[in-house]
Amino acid sequence: MIDFLIGLFLASLIVALFTSRLYRLLFWYSLNSLTLGLLALFIGEELDDKAMLITGIATIVIKAAGIPYLLKYLSQKFHLVRQIQPEIKVQYAIILIPAILVFTFYLSEPITHMIRSGSNDIAVSISSLFLSLLLMMEHKNVAPKIIGFLCMENALFLLGITATDGMPMLVELGIFFDLLMAIVVINLLLHKEEANQ
Amino acid sequence: MIFYLFTILILLLLAPLLLSFIKALKMYLLFKKPVSVFQGYRNFSKLMQKETVISEESSRITRVAPFLVLSPLLVTMFFLPPVVHGAFYVSFVDAFTLTGLISLSTFFLMLLGLDSASAFGGMGSSREAFIAALVEPAMVLTVFSVSMMAGDLGVGQAGVNLAMHFPKAHMASFLFAGISFFILLIAENGRIPVDNPETHLELTMVHEAMILDLTGVYLAIIETAASVKFVIFASLFASLFMPFGLQYAAPAAMLLFVLKLFIIAAAVALIEVNTAKLRLFKVPNLLGIAIVFAFLSLITFYVLGA
Numbered sequence: 162m163i164d165f166l167i168g169l170f171l172a173s174l175i176v177a178l179f180t181s182r183l184y185r186l187l188f189w190y191s192l193n194s195l196t197l198g199l200l201a202l203f204i205g206e207e208l209d210d211k212a213m214l215i216t217g218i219a220t221i222v223i224k225a226a227g228i229p230y231l232l233k234y235l236s237q238k239f240h241l242v243r244q245i246q247p248e249i250k251v252q253y254a255i256i257l258i259p260a261i262l263v264f265t266f267y268l269s270e271p272i273t274h275m276i277r278s279g280s281n282d283i284a285v286s287i288s289s290l291f292l293s294l295l296l297m298m299e300h301k302n303v304a305p306k307i308i309g310f311l312c313m314e315n316a317l318f319l320l321g322i323t324a325t326d327g328m329p330m331l332v333e334l335g336i337f338f339d340l341l342m343a344i345v346v347i348n349l350l351l352h353k354e355e356a357n358q
Numbered sequence: 359m360i361f362y363l364f365t366i367l368i369l370l371l372l373a374p375l376l377l378s379f380i381k382a383l384k385m386y387l388l389f390k391k392p393v394s395v396f397q398g399y400r401n402f403s404k405l406m407q408k409e410t411v412i413s414e415e416s417s418r419i420t421r422v423a424p425f426l427v428l429s430p431l432l433v434t435m436f437f438l439p440p441v442v443h444g445a446f447y448v449s450f451v452d453a454f455t456l457t458g459l460i461s462l463s464t465f466f467l468m469l470l471g472l473d474s475a476s477a478f479g480g481m482g483s484s485r486e487a488f489i490a491a492l493v494e495p496a497m498v499l500t501v502f503s504v505s506m507m508a509g510d511l512g513v514g515q516a517g518v519n520l521a522m523h524f525p526k527a528h529m530a531s532f533l534f535a536g537i538s539f540f541i542l543l544i545a546e547n548g549r550i551p552v553d554n555p556e557t558h559l560e561l562t563m564v565h566e567a568m569i570l571d572l573t574g575v576y577l578a579i580i581e582t583a584a585s586v587k588f589v590i591f592a593s594l595f596a597s598l599f600m601p602f603g604l605q606y607a608a609p610a611a612m613l614l615f616v617l618k619l620f621i622i623a624a625a626v627a628l629i630e631v632n633t634a635k636l637r638l639f640k641v642p643n644l645l646g647i648a649i650v651f652a653f654l655s656l657i658t659f660y661v662l663g664a
Contacts, residue, residue, distance in 0.1 A: 168530030255646040
């Protein structure tokens with residue numbers, strides 16, 4: 162089941178790379194976060210780690226429902242451009258994405274030797290880090306860049322829960338607060354952008 | 359042996375029913391009065407009784423091609439994975455053979471379109487060639503990757519292996535292959551994001567443009583071929599990507615398989631209702647996603663073993 166969710170995580174990120182509509186992109190981000198939360202729940206149950214269950218539920222509530230809803234509200238409020246055509250053409254992206262994946266899968270091999278369990282998860286999370294970087298690179302508008310940033314955070318979170326057998330809950334909650342702060346900063350940024358127009 | 363032949367017969371009988379089911383479900387979801395699910399059989403019997411008219415410009419190919427469109431698909435039906443435990447099946451046919459047979463049928467369909475000597479036929483054929491050229495590599499990659507996971511290159515044997523001991527460790531690459539194959543199922547059967555099977559609008563049609571000149575028996579054969587193609591893809595999807603229920607007793611396993619086919623048809627109908635048709639030059643993007651997922655499934659299987 163964990164492998165299935167990992168696959169779904171990567172698949173939703175790859176589909177997000179090809180999306181050209183903002184709300185569809187928010188949906189893929191939400192699905193991405195939902196699989197992440199379910200992963201945290203499954204891994205937490207496997208390790209019998211109560212703190213990770215709380216983080217998983219928090220992930221589902223905040224990232225899969227809260228942040229996409231908030232971003233949709235903000236994009237409606239500030240009349241953001243909803244047609245977000247990727248700057249990198251799909252033909253090139255088709256070659257680029259597998260290249261990135263193969264590269265990172267081989268790149269993460271030395272790391273995976275050091276860790277006993279879940280070595281695949283580390284390779285997938287590092288590759289999704291690079292893919293979300295690509296998502297930030299391939300768009301000019303501000304909204305997809307924000308989604309790329311949030312996806313990158315998701316990838317780091319996946320790395321955290323799979324590589325370390327559960328971080329202290331305080332650290333994870335700290336990350337959540339960081340994320341909320343980032344959303345507030347984004348809100349201010351959009352305000353400023355509107356003022357400039 | 360009896361189960362083998364019985365399965366093929368059931369699939370052949372179900373083929374028009376599935377397409378009519380998709381149409382009826384779509385109409386129901388769009389708040390129209392749905393057609394009967396038996397409309398496929400009615401169309402078939404009506405077309406069989408009608409007079410067959412052949413254009414003066416067309417050559418001998420038009421008389422031969424409809425049979426050559428149907429026959430590779432009928433041969434493919436004999437190579438599908440078994441539905442019932444203990445049934446006879448052909449184990450040695452691999453991804454290349456299946457794809458080759460299906461593209462042989464597509465090739466004759468394209469010839470048929472060109473042979474009608476109308477502007478529409480050539481246009482439809484060129485579009486079909488465009489789509490088929492993108493579908494084939496992805497299909498070979500996907501089926502190949504699934505057969506690697508199952509541990510046997512033969513598609514029939516792979517279906518049995520998957521159902522008997524499912525590779526739980528390879529769930530991620532299995533999922534990628536499943537996504538890829540579902541996109542191919544939609545593209546190869548000319549369902550909505552790629553081709554609209556219901557309109558005769560010149561800008562959008564692919565499959566309908568090629569068969570525009572056909573009448574009577576020939577049209578009935580081509581429509582049967584289209585429904586058989588759908589049932590082949592659906593049953594490949596059901597036995598390779600929903601591999602459970604093979605161990606039950608024969609009637610239960612058969613019923614479960616038919617139920618799976620209807621679930622796939624319902625999924626296709628839901629996608630058709632919810633998406634708009636893609637522009638023709640956007641179709642390579644969709645099939646590109648299929649190729650990315652097929653490739654991804656292979657490399658996750660090889661490099662990560664996941």
